[in-house]
Amino acid sequence: MRDTQSAVANALTATVDELCQQFGVWKTAHALARAAWRRRQMTNQVSHLSNRMRRDVGLPENDDAPGQIRSFLWDVRI
Template identity: 60%
Template sequence: MREAQSLVADTLSATVNELCLKFGARKTAFALFLAVWRRYQEENQTSHLSNRMRQDIGLPDSEDVSKLPVWNFKAW
């Protein structure tokens, strides 16, 4: 195991530089954007759930800021 760990991978900047040289900066940047976007989409989003559904799965109620009156400074 120690011998396998002694192999050092390239730094991130060297890897990105190699990808840019091989595929171009635009394709590399677009691929990075798509990877980040897919990762964002994979996360479970609970903001669209109603308070009843949030209670059913054990989450606290969400306070919808749009329903709060503007003059209620205690809410802010």
């Protein structure tokens, strides 16, 4: 397994080196940062939603919701 990891690391290093030679270090770093940022934005997080908003979208309520005290006034059940 160690040999496999080494081969993958060497291939990745060679690919990054090739990209840096072809496009430059700053453009490669900028493209990597943008790709990481886009990937981060693609995953939707619901942990910050209040229980009212979780109910609105059909999710179960969270007992330890971070904004539970602030959203107490808005948690009106009909």
